[in-house]
Amino acid sequence: MELIYGHPKSLKPIQTKYCPGCGHGVIHRLITEVIDEMGMQQKSIILNPVGCSIWASIYFDFDSVQVPHGRTPAGATAVKRMLPDHLVICYQGDGDLAAIGTAEAVHAANRGEKFTTIFVNNAIYGMTGGQMAPTTLVGQKATTAPYGRDPDEAGMGYPIRVLEMLATLAGTKYLARGAVNNAANVRKTKGYIKKAFEAQMRGEGSSIVEILSQCPTNWAISPVESVGWVESAMIPFYALGVVKDELAPVADTVKEASK
Amino acid sequence: MTEKTFMAGFGGQGVVSMGQLWVYCGMKEGLEVTFFPFYGAEKRGGIARASVIVSTEEISSPLVSAPDSAVVMNMDSLPLCEAILKQGGTLIINSSLVKVDTKRTDARVVKVPCNEIAERIGDVKFANMVMMGALSKATGAVKLDKLEAVLKTFFSESKHKFIPMNMQAIQEGADAVG
Amino acid sequence: MALEKRLMKGNEAIGEAAIRAGCDAYFGYPITPQSELIAYMAKHMLDAKRVFIQAESEVSAINMVYGAGATGARAMTSSSSPGVSLKQEGISYACGADVPMVVVNVARSGPGLGGISPAQGDYFQSTRGGGHGDYYHIVLAPKSVQEAADLTYEAFDLADEWRMPAMILADGMIGQMMEGVSFPEPKDPATRVAKPWAVGNRNGRKDVNHVDSTHLVPEEFEQALHARYARYEEMKKVLPRFEEHFVEDADLILTAYGTSARVCLGAMQMARKLGLKVGLFRPITLWPYPEKRLGELEGKRFLAVEMSMGQMVEDVRLYTHGKSEVSFYGRCGGMIPTEEDVLAEIRKILKK
Numbered sequence: 001m002e003l004i005y006g007h008p009k010s011l012k013p014i015q016t017k018y019c020p021g022c023g024h025g026v027i028h029r030l031i032t033e034v035i036d037e038m039g040m041q042q043k044s045i046i047l048n049p050v051g052c053s054i055w056a057s058i059y060f061d062f063d064s065v066q067v068p069h070g071r072t073p074a075g076a077t078a079v080k081r082m083l084p085d086h087l088v089i090c091y092q093g094d095g096d097l098a099a100i101g102t103a104e105a106v107h108a109a110n111r112g113e114k115f116t117t118i119f120v121n122n123a124i125y126g127m128t129g130g131q132m133a134p135t136t137l138v139g140q141k142a143t144t145a146p147y148g149r150d151p152d153e154a155g156m157g158y159p160i161r162v163l164e165m166l167a168t169l170a171g172t173k174y175l176a177r178g179a180v181n182n183a184a185n186v187r188k189t190k191g192y193i194k195k196a197f198e199a200q201m202r203g204e205g206s207s208i209v210e211i212l213s214q215c216p217t218n219w220a221i222s223p224v225e226s227v228g229w230v231e232s233a234m235i236p237f238y239a240l241g242v243v244k245d246e247l248a249p250v251a252d253t254v255k256e257a258s259k
Numbered sequence: 260m261t262e263k264t265f266m267a268g269f270g271g272q273g274v275v276s277m278g279q280l281w282v283y284c285g286m287k288e289g290l291e292v293t294f295f296p297f298y299g300a301e302k303r304g305g306i307a308r309a310s311v312i313v314s315t316e317e318i319s320s321p322l323v324s325a326p327d328s329a330v331v332m333n334m335d336s337l338p339l340c341e342a343i344l345k346q347g348g349t350l351i352i353n354s355s356l357v358k359v360d361t362k363r364t365d366a367r368v369v370k371v372p373c374n375e376i377a378e379r380i381g382d383v384k385f386a387n388m389v390m391m392g393a394l395s396k397a398t399g400a401v402k403l404d405k406l407e408a409v410l411k412t413f414f415s416e417s418k419h420k421f422i423p424m425n426m427q428a429i430q431e432g433a434d435a436v437g
Numbered sequence: 438m439a440l441e442k443r444l445m446k447g448n449e450a451i452g453e454a455a456i457r458a459g460c461d462a463y464f465g466y467p468i469t470p471q472s473e474l475i476a477y478m479a480k481h482m483l484d485a486k487r488v489f490i491q492a493e494s495e496v497s498a499i500n501m502v503y504g505a506g507a508t509g510a511r512a513m514t515s516s517s518s519p520g521v522s523l524k525q526e527g528i529s530y531a532c533g534a535d536v537p538m539v540v541v542n543v544a545r546s547g548p549g550l551g552g553i554s555p556a557q558g559d560y561f562q563s564t565r566g567g568g569h570g571d572y573y574h575i576v577l578a579p580k581s582v583q584e585a586a587d588l589t590y591e592a593f594d595l596a597d598e599w600r601m602p603a604m605i606l607a608d609g610m611i612g613q614m615m616e617g618v619s620f621p622e623p624k625d626p627a628t629r630v631a632k633p634w635a636v637g638n639r640n641g642r643k644d645v646n647h648v649d650s651t652h653l654v655p656e657e658f659e660q661a662l663h664a665r666y667a668r669y670e671e672m673k674k675v676l677p678r679f680e681e682h683f684v685e686d687a688d689l690i691l692t693a694y695g696t697s698a699r700v701c702l703g704a705m706q707m708a709r710k711l712g713l714k715v716g717l718f719r720p721i722t723l724w725p726y727p728e729k730r731l732g733e734l735e736g737k738r739f740l741a742v743e744m745s746m747g748q749m750v751e752d753v754r755l756y757t758h759g760k761s762e763v764s765f766y767g768r769c770g771g772m773i774p775t776e777e778d779v780l781a782e783i784r785k786i787l788k789k
């Protein structure tokens with residue numbers, strides 16, 4: 001009998017601490033499914049960031065390094081350089097990557113560091129309780145944007161499209177944006193992750209998969225409403241799809257699978 | 260007079276707002292007060308606890324380690340409250356959710372079916388207010404005598420329509436203490 | 438008439454006090470357990486049409502404070518331990534350039550990311566000049582929500598008067614707990630000290646002003662540092678502040694600051710009820726430390742109680758000049774000592 005659906009080997013069979021409806025859990029699952037498919041469990045290392053996914057290391061059945069807030073790409077740079085035959089995953093939230101860690105993210109990408117960043121964009125600071133993130137949409141409320149993000153009068157700046165910004169750097173080879181708000185998007189996102197991981201193992205440059213993710217708790221809406229909000233508010237601003245693909249052509253089946 | 264109370268329940272039972280309102284009323288009655296919530300990295304759900312002290316004197320440690328009274332809102336909280344309650348202290352138990360008897364034979368035990376009373380009033384969400392009424396009656400630490408005026412300053416205007424139900428819940432909680 | 442008391446979290450009370458002290462600009466970055474403070478400032482600084490920026494990092498925030506302070510504005514930032522480590526760069530520069538500012542640390546447990554529960558492991562960092570170079574700055578340690586508000590209100594004046602950062606060293610307990618608090622009236626801006634050294638508004642001023650910490654000529658730099666240290670000596674004469682209870686007849690004096698001093702007060706009262714002669718010495722200024730008073734008590738027995746592995750205890754030893762027996766009791770990792778724990782330690786030491 002063929003096994004159609006099971007628990008990924010690389011994901012420990014424990015209940016997560018994430019809130020109901022949170023996107024992090026789904027993203028963890030996608031990562032581990034791809035690792036299992038690639039047979040990389042023994043050679044995967046995750047750099048887990050400061051953010052709700054600080055818990056990531058509890059759930060993944062492979063090694064991890066926890067770094068200071070935002071320094072994730074710096075840590076990942078060094079881990080990958082020391083262990084080039086390993087699959088190195090730099091897991092970051094939007095605050096971690098696009099605020100405090102912008103310098104590290106930009107320069108690791110520019111150097112073309114050969115690890116993969118999984119960038120979880122939930123347009124908010126989840127762990128610290130709902131402050132404005134660099135990716136918070138204009139008008140979106142946050143505890144530090146009590147009247148909504150106001151780029152002009154309050155000088156809060158505009159939401160950052162990270163991939164489009166990094167696409168100008170020669171070091172980036174594969175940039176794609178997915179979402180986990182419905183089954184179709186989950187499937188596509190898995191394809192992006194697989195493509196990025198495989199490119200990493202072939203030794204190509206910097207690869208980043210941004211994933212739009214729900215944070216119903218800090219958006220103060222129900223899990224069901226939150227998947228709708230990704231669709232109606234986030235996707236129109238953060239367009240899904242491959243932003244940059246300069247990977248060397250390979251006879252791959254992944255391209256097909258991710259369609 | 261110093262009354263140190265430990266409050267415990269699960270997230271969503273209004274343990275934190277009960278503690279805040281308790282000390283707010285105490286402050287309005289001229290007492291020194293302190294309220295220290297348990298704050299964890301865990302997100303929604305989970306445990307909710309608060310250390311709450313009202314006193315006629317300057318309050319020393321805000322952390323309640325040997326409470327004079329413990330409020331037990333759910334089953335899971337009972338063992339912890341039993342473990343730390345001061346010798347001869349008062350255990351106020353939400354008997355709607357806590358169906359077993361306490362092992363603490365020295366304790367004064369007050370049982371109040373908070374959820375049932377709250378549901379009868381109109382919403383189980385008022386269970387915490389029922390409990391607060393019981394706590395006031397059982398300890399006498401905060402009198403809650405000028406309740407209506409105090410509630411008006413505690414709740415924002417938009418919530419004023421719930422004040423009568425809050426008052427009824429608090430009253431019925433007090434009445435439930437024999 | 439007594440001012441009306443409000444029930445507030447320590448974090449919010451610090452924010453309100455800062456606004457009343459005339460804080461012109463606030464720059465911060467979110468971190469638990471101080472997040473209510475940045476949220477309070479977001480709302481109320483924007484309402485008051487003052488400057489509020491959520492910076493992209495603590496490094497950025499502290500340098501924004503430095504920039505605002507250089508213009509003579511009253512500027513403030515707040516954070517918690519890991520974030521305050523990042524601010525050390527800016528604090529060192531501010532001390533080097535004599536720029537006043539207010540920095541709030543609602544401390545949590547470390548090292549590293551540690552935990553988010555209250556702790557007092559940042560004493561060394563705060564009182565010894567946590568960044569590089571030779572410097573100190575004012576450190577104030579509140580024990581209650583009221584005192585957190587009062588000291589914050591005052592910190593802006595002290596920072597301006599002495600031209601240096603003034604730090605409020607609180608912890609997660611002070612930040613997260615709610616107590617009754619009353620606030621003084623907003624400060625009249627006319628009472629602020631003049632800042633002829635600040636940049637901007639030149640209005641024909643003959644000399645140009647440079648806010649700068651660079652000194653590339655060693656001879657000159659040495660002199661400048663000596664001048665700054667002479668100012669520190671002045672401060673040591675007038676600034677130290679403390680609270681004490683029953684120290685005169687005490688067989689054992691508890692020393693503690695902030696939250697652990699609250700615990701010690703309770704333990705002392707319990708000990709006194711048992712007939713044990715126990716006193717309490719609580720520094721309010723951690724820098725400058727009330728060393729003179731402690732020196733007067735040398736020879737007595739001390740028990741330092743902290744939420745750390747033992748940091749302030751070194752100052753107790755230092756300022757009792759080796760003439761006192763100094764014991765230590767600490768909880769760490771975010772654990773808070775209970776009054777019962779401290780009483781047990783007292784009884785152990787006094788063998789009673």
Ligand SMILES: Cc1ncc(C[n+]2csc(CCOP(=O)(O)OP(=O)(O)O)c2C)c(N)n1
Binds near residue numbers: 092469
């Ligand atoms: C130096 C430092 N500053 C601040 C923090 C507090 N902090 C913890 S998580 C976090 C932001 C998390 O937001 P994000 O990266 O978007 O991750 P999410 O929780 O939303 O997944 C912050 C500011 C910290 N731990 N260290």
Ligand code: SF4
Binds near residue numbers: 022126218
């Ligand atoms: S706060 Fe948001 S990001 Fe964090 S676990 Fe909950 S839903 Fe997920």
Ligand SMILES: [Mg+2]
Binds near residue numbers: 094122
């Ligand atoms: Mg986020």
